[in-house]
Amino acid sequence: MLEYPQWKKVMLWGFTLLLAAAALPSLLGSTSLKWPDVLPSPTVNLGLDLAGGSHIMLEANPEQVTEQRLENMEEGVRDALRSAEPRIRFGDMSTQNDQLSFILDSDSDVDRAREEILPLINGSGIITEWNLDVVDETRFVLTQTDEGVENAVSQAMDGAIEVIRKRIDGLGTREPTIIRQGDTRIVVQVPGLQDPDELKEQLGKTARLEFKLVDQNALPSDVAQGIAPPGSQIFPYAEGTPREGTGLAVRRLGGIKGDNLTDANASRDPNSNAPVVDITFNAEGGAKFATLTQQNVNKPFAIILDGKVLSAPNINEPILGGRAQISGNFTADETAQLAISLKSGALPVDLAVVEERTVGPDLGADSIKRGMIAMLIGSIAVIALMVASYGRFGVYATIALVFNVMMLLGIMAIANSTLTLPGIAGFVLTIGAAVDANVLINERIREERKRGRRVIAAVENGYKEASRAIYDANVTNFIAGVLLFLFGSGPIRGFAVVLIVGLFTSVFTAVTLTRLWVAGWLRKSRPKDITI
Structure with a gap:
């Protein structure tokens, strides 16, 4: 019980202080104090219900x-x-x-x-x-x-x-x-984004890029009436193009899709300085593009994005190397957004916005404030009860409680986790339950002293016997937390994350750290009796 090698002490203290220090950037972020820029600054992200967003x-x-x-x-x-x-x-x-x-x-x-x-x-x-x-x-x-x-x-x-x-x-x-959500719906929540228009613009684009050969046999009069020749289809020209309001007949099959894109970047045409998007195909797509242009020199082909023709340039020579350029009457912002859409890939299916709302940050700030008050009141009540009931051992439990909260925040910051409103509830629950292990240990030590065991034997036996019940109880809680995380949605998952991480930090601080401190005190003071 009293034998703790120096290397083990250094390891336990180093691990504890490292995780506790990782919580400081998150705690200092809401104060006037500034975390040094030269140091790593892992922070806990706030969810939509706390930070606001779209x-x-x-x-x-x-x-x-x-x-x-x-x-x-x-x-x-x-x-x-x-x-x-x-x-x-x-x-x-x-x-x-x-x-x-x-x-x-x-x-x-x-x-x-x-x-x-x-x-x-x-x-x-x-x-x-x-x-x-x-x-x-x-x-x-x-x-x-x-x-x-x-x-x-x-x-x-x-x-x-x-x-x-x-x-x-x-x-x-x-x-x-x-x-x-369900078979055909997706819910998207982006914390900190107060204007959903940019988000809607990005998510509303399918970004399905296609290169199709123009049907040169189609009669302009038929195309104007929406009549396509067999094996062809008509696509309208995009807004802002010179031929806006008209259509173009292209061959339905045999073209190339943008599924083989590997990169897309916004740039400017070296000749006209107009905003364009440079695209790069992978080996398979580059080979298909080269074959298409080699077999159709001096023929026009259409560049179609989301069912609208951007342009229909003539293939003057084979385009090799797997690189091409998309031009149109774009602005610089439009090319930047198009590049993001193309680089991320085309949506397999069109998505329509059926619901949207913006959550302001005021509600989240109020929730954080009230949550901190609840944590403070709960902590003071727990500390007072533990010190009054167990004396020195209650002080050790109190210090362990502080490190527990710091380590919990630190782990969440390192993992780049998101804290939600249910997560704050998980914090308060963790604080309330964190001293359960110390209560079991201290009560067990009391029983051992009443049986007449010496101080060191009573303390050692108290930790040993109580640890079994502590581990069993936390294993069942861990299973419940994992199930909540696997089958729950966003808010439930936020609660589950705090619960699961809190289980590990609570057991570590309440059992391992307090045992280290008690062992140090017993070895140094050698008391003949303890008040507990």
């Missing part, structure tokens, strides 16, 4: 996912049948009624066509995503299953959450809360 709810259209899957399947089937050896000829390909259907020219190719298509429709192999039927001997019909659609929508929503997180990080904001 709250937005986004909703996706699942029908868009099914349409995109249908288009991808059509392109995949075309490529598979054309690349077969010998080539499988087909016709009358249609995507009506949410089905992909086509007719083979020869019934002798049915088996070969089936073998080429099966790898495309098997997907992950876990669920059946497409049903394949052969009607009238040569007509193939591919239909999306409900399981496949649900799986695709779920993957699209998960992908949308990652894209949203990257875009918010690009704005320079910290610790956003992004939660999926």
Whole structure:
């Protein structure tokens, strides 16, 4: 009990003081004192309910996912049948009624066509995503299953959450809360962002970039009436472009999508000094872009962003190296926002804002003030009770309580955690429960003294026996905290984080540190009796 090696003392004190020091930048941030710039300054971030900020709810259209899957399947089937050896000829390909259907020219190719298509429709192999039927001997019909659609929508929503997180990080904001709500909704909360317009501008952009060949056979009169030739579709020109208000017919298949982008940066055109966005493709995208431009020299191709044509330049020569430039009547701010959107990736599905609100910082400041008052009152009451009940051992419990709060804040600061209003409740709860371990230990020591054990034996046995109950109780609390974190939403998670971290700091300070201090006092004073 009395034997604590010097290295162990240094390790325990160093660990305690390091975590306690990590809490100082957060505590000094609300005072006139300034933390030195040369030192690391981990801080606890405040959640939306404390710092104020923007709250937005986004909703996706699942029908868009099914349409995109249908288009991808059509392109995949075309490529598979054309690349077969010998080539499988087909016709009358249609995507009506949410089905992909086509007719083979020869019934002798049915088996070969089936073998080429099966790898495309098997997907992950876990669920059946497409049903394949052969009607009238040569007509193939591919239909999306409900399981496949649900799986695709779920993957699209998960992908949308990652894209949203990257875009918010690009704005320079910290610790956003992004939660999926139901099947097709996403809740976004950004603390400290009082103007939601910039956030809405970023999240409202799908940033789906496409390069498609212009259909030069389309008649201008038909395009003006919205009539596209077979195999083509019409896109309107974007606002601010010279041809705003008109449309352009482009080939529906065979273009390049911006999925293979690796970088996008706002810059200026060296010739006109106009704001532009420089984009870079990965190896696969660069190869596709080079092939497209090599095979279509002296032909126009359209640059389409979110369903609107930005420009339709002529391919004067092959564009190699995987680099290209997006131009339009952009402002410098627009190119910066577009670069963030493209760099973070396109949203797998369009998201519409269905709810928005701004939370002011006044409510959070009042909550913090009242929370601090509650913590102060609770701390004073606990300290008074412990000192009155256990004397010197109560003083040790009080000092441990102070270090407990400091270490809890320090760990949250180092982990860059977010403190929410329920988190403050967790702090108050931690303070109230932090001395439970010391109560168990001190009462156990009392019992051992009443049984006639000597001072050192009573103290040692008190810590040993009480620690078992302390660890058992905190294990159950830890399990409850983990479950709250795993299955809870933002506010519940904030409470769970404080609860879980508080369990570790409470046990460490109440058991390990107080035992170190008691051992030092006993070794130095060698008392014949103790008042407890």
